[in-house]
Amino acid sequence: MYSNLTPEMSAFSLCQEAESYLEAEKLEDAFFACEKALEILPFYPLACKSMGNILQAMGKLDEAINWYAQAIIQQPNWAEVYTNIGSLYAKQKEWKPAIACYEKAIELKPDLAGVYRNLSRVCQQLGDLSLAKKYWFQAQKIESEKTALQKVNQGNILFDEGKMEEAIAYYREAIELNPSLSEAYSKLAEVLVGHGKLKEAINCYQSLIELLPENWLISHKLGKIFREIGKLNDAVEAFERAIELNPKFPWSQKHLADILYEKGNLNLALTYYRKLIKNHPNIWDAYCKIGEIFVKQEEINKAVIIYRRGIKVNPNLARFHYKLGEALSKQKKWHPAIKAYHQAIELKADNYLFHFRLGNALQNIGKLDESVISYQKAIEINSKSCWLYASLGQLYIQQKKWSDAIECFRQAIQIKPEYDKAYHKIAYIFEQLGDHEAAEKCRNKQELEYEIRKSIY
Template sequence: MIPNYLKKALVACEIALEKESDWHSASQTLGNILQSMAWFEEAAFWQAQALEEERDLVAGYASLGKIWVQHGMLKEARVNLERAVKLDPQLFEGHWYLAQIYEHLGQKEEEIESWTKTFRLRPDKATAERLYKLGKDLGERGEIEKAIACYRRVVKQQPKFIPVYYDLGEIFQAEGDKERARECYNRIIKIDENQALAHHKLGTMFLEEKQFEEAIAALRESIKIDPKQPWAYRSLVKTFMVMGRWDEAIATCKAILSLVAEYPWVYIQLGRSLVAKGEIETAGVYFHKASQIRGWQQMNEKNYQFTKNSLINKIPIWEENLQELANQPIQALEIGSEQGMVACWLLDHILTHPTAKLICIEQQFSEEFAENIEKTGAADKVEKLEGDLDKLLESLEKNAYDLVNIGYKITNKTSIEEKAAISWERLKVGGVIILNSPKSRNKQEKLAPGIKKFMTSIEDKGKIMHQSKQQVMMKKIAS
């Protein structure tokens, strides 16, 4: 707590610096107070100022700023130090104090700028820890080259600073520079062979490059080091599934469940693996478990039967973004319904109003679709249109639908842009369109090119509600 008499003296000096009013008296008073508090260096400065004919504005503001800092008055300190560095941009001490003040006050942009100026003026003050933090902040701001430059200075100071290699590895991976990314993760293992995450990172890179045996070896090493973390098991499951090694995928899924009991993703992969082995009934049990965890109790209660998952992992996102449509007299449209998983969920959770309707368009409806829709108890709300998708879409009324879902099976890269554009015309203003992107072999490609082109074409007419690598939800805000 700052004494009131000191606070008054500091404010008096601030006024004197700004207006040159009673300068000598204010300086002498502050100097005497500081001397009585044993702040001899600052006291000497202000007592000397009392004898000067002209004010030293830079030193005066800097001194006031430091005194305010010492008493925890950061906002007051900031004002004075900002005045000091404005008058003298080369004032290292001012930038150094300001960087720490901005950090405490949560002013991230200003903090980054102040640390950058501090280290440019005094490179010897740039510790590895501070440089690493600055690098992370710059990276989050999108200034990747500056972040890399900071990280390289860290490595030069402390060659065994492991966190910096992880960050560099992730940057190089994002840039598609696999060789340099791999070098970073191998460097970590050379420093500490028990870094489970580094082995996992290498394993996932091998998986992306279809070097499956190398991926398995790296992921197993990660699990050996840290058997209680599920992420390495998860990548191992993906590897076994890509290779068609279903028994090993199933065994690894069960190992994950021994660590994390309620894990919908694992139940889904178990289901998929069992479907591949022809064990359809058992697979359904695991799909039901995943849906229950996601809050879709009706899937079990009504005994829907699915051998493919097109929704369960996305249920929380759909619930959040479609809730305003629930129990409303809306018209919904689905292009590509497969076994009816999305249609059943919509009928159970969104299309609950007595007059709500769903049109499903498919080249040829499966028996599973008909059976599952019948189990909803709301089959009368569903109209099936079977045949040529493009012709059927063109035949529908424009500006008539509140919700449109385009299934990923029909969103191939040559047709999605056209189908999305036609569907957009059928969507009401205020309605929601859901575009599902097929998985790309290019890990740096976040969405199918057709979806990206469509989004660009209606940029000023749509608002993004959700976007991920596999899905985009947009609200139509203008025709």
């Protein structure tokens, strides 16, 4: 039957056959199958163990011990076999060797609940009830932990199936069974964050930190949640702890620097951003933030330099070119600013602010017609801004295009009726046209529509 198999495969198959016979209580058949395996491979560990099982079932305890001992000689770290020997000694009331075998099994495999339970029974026989209770409690604890882990695995299956509420219930049951099971807290926190239940997730992560105080990633995740709900001081503390545990992870430093920036602690934020780009020069957003800090501190030259460094890191980011244009505009370096705005628009043409700022810069060098085109493009992208219409209207005033200017301010008033400056601008135009009565009415917001139409047509 096994002629085409290797000796190891043949012996293994015969051992499986022997165990099947043993389970069916066909002891003789089991014995002969195991004997054949040992003929093929003498002292084959699995066959030695199976022979011990069979002889134990036959009541031949000493012979069974000898075969188990032979299995251990071949495979010294076999905790299950030590357990079997211990049980045979216990049946013969040989308590000391039974205890020694059970303790060796636990040393090799500490999570064997049955072995602790056996030890408890031996201690009861010896009258040591305190130790018996201790072992019994340990057995229950291990079984509880295994059950808790099964709950987590079931929760994971439900999570993968999209059954979030059911998954949450299983994770909570796992935690009740084993409050020290970090995996249950971790999975529960993950699901709670996905469901937006951030306060509950915080409790999970705080429990995890108590269980795994050296795990930096838990503190990092906790910091992100605190930041999201606006608890910035708690977020700072969490990110600082994450950085202390793992100073090489850049994103904890990035989050911490961003929070300090948001809180207005610019010098300390600058310190963290500089450390960040020193160790991780490709994190482009840090260059943006450093530039913004320099602008706030009115160190425009430094801002220009850092933006240009950022552009080298990520030349395809429109935001860098726009920020550079803004810094150059503050220095009244209009031509390089215009170039920067153009580059920003090439990369992202649908940002109205880019066109508006370009229009401002063009206006400052006297290119009014080009500036008009830029303002018109900005309005095309964002037609709900009264300020864009007002800026274009002001530009038309410079060109003495009175009707176009009035129409722009009229649009601004339609968007924002309380925009007084627009009324005054229209009044100014009427004065330039010599219609002082209409100008006064505009200042007082009287008969505005009639006067505007009269002036246009």
